[in-house]
Amino acid sequence: METWLGWPVWKLLGVGVLVVGLARRWPTGPVVLSAGGLTAWLAGMPLVGHQTQPGMLDTLGKAFVENRVITLYLLTLPAVGLAERMGLHTTMGRLMGRLTGVSLARLLIGFQMARVAMGALGLRLQGHVTFGRPIVAPMATAVLPSPAGEGAAKAAVAAAENYGNFFGQNLFPASAGCLLVAGVMKGAGYPVDVVRLALYAIPIVAVSLGVAAVQFVWLERQLGQRPDETADHATAPQDTRHG
């Protein structure tokens, strides 16, 4: 009985709860919390910890408070909301109407390259909030031939931000990623140079730019090729480009 309960694979039950819950699209917060609670319980963690052992609530509260910086973007939302009330989307539409030769694919590729360049300079910021929602997403929807593809175009903007951010940041030798890798490798007895790490990151950055470019061009073709078909499903008929 004891050995059966001590079987280490039981710890994976929390992972199972998480996978099933997210796959069934149950509300994410409760799913994550119950997965965490189950894992903590199976690992023998107390609810409230003491000096020798951290508890489940302590870990939760500590992680939440220490990671507040992730949610710092809340301070920028009033400004973005006000800009939208001033007609940001219409303005972006007019801007894109004036810029000839800017297609959806070029916009997305350019955005990703800009984020890679920023990463190489060591600037890490919540690009979804600073650029994605207020600047690039309105530009992307403005160049669409019909509003039917808006969701896909916005999702592609989010993807371009992530591709550029994830892979670009490794090009900066003093980035959190490179420093972490150097620290772990030193601890394992294989000290590495952070500049070398940044140089070895180049091939994957190049591949990510190429693969993403193919995807963006494909999306542009998809959205551009059948404007008549998709126009029927359009909910908001006005096209901001001509507005």
Next chain:
Amino acid sequence: MAEGTSVLARLVGHPATLEAAFALIGALLWGYAVQIACDCRRARRMLAAAYWFTLGLLFGFGAWLPHWVAGLLVVGLVAVEAAGGVRTQATPAQAIPAPSGEISAPGWRALWPVLTIPTVTFVLAGLTALAGGEVGRGAVVGLALGGLVAVGVALVVGRFSWPTALAAGRQLTEDIGPLHLLPQLLASLGLLFTAAGVGTLLADGVQRIVPPGSLPGAAVAYFLGMTLFTALVGNSFAAFSVITTGIGVPLVVAPFGLDPALVAILGLTAGSCGTLCTPMAANFNLLPVGLYGLPDNYAVIRWQWRVAAVLWPSHLIVLGLFWLCR
């Protein structure tokens, strides 16, 4: 001059600067809570107001609360979410959007606040770097300052009132809703998984399966381990130390004499392929869903997994090319 900039570096690096930004967020969330509580047209407004009030408390006073109290408050927030207290669908009054009515003459001035945010961020990050401070820290403080300055710009340029600014921010914040909590929740879940030994379990299992002496087998095991564990904890940084010390170093670096820097950085980006595919990376993959107003929770992941699927095998190719050119 030189003295002035080093003061800036110290100011940006000081912990009180970030605490002040968090206190401001707390005040902002309390403002939202008051607005919601006063909006009589809303259903279940007190529950929603309590939600944003508690979140504001966590932001403003999180550093002073005992960790277990903060944890208890987080559990309370999730309970309100489970009860459907913060769903914006529950508030039909919000369905009438203010924006379209207020655009009398759309002009370039709408761009000003939006461009202010990155400009201030970059300027402060650049100045911090020049002053010998940490660029990343400068960017973070710059983002907070940029948000504040941008509100000022918008208030002046658009001749809005304070309550309008609060309402505009609240609408966006409520659109994103409980997704705000998720990155922090998932960070703690990652800690719990690691504390429970899920990562070492994975590494042990993989070590048993891989045939000894095969570089392709070992590389696949390491990269796959990184991708899978990153997908589980939502963060390649958290997965890196566990999987690299468990699989990467003993199976790939030690026996084959490959450049440890190459193997390690490829391991980290193999983890990023996992980040692209998982809802656990909430601030990258789920937050945009709320922020951009996408209809499907997994719209961003649906888009990214294809690129990740091509990128992942190219890690093996890059490693193989370096092995051949050695």
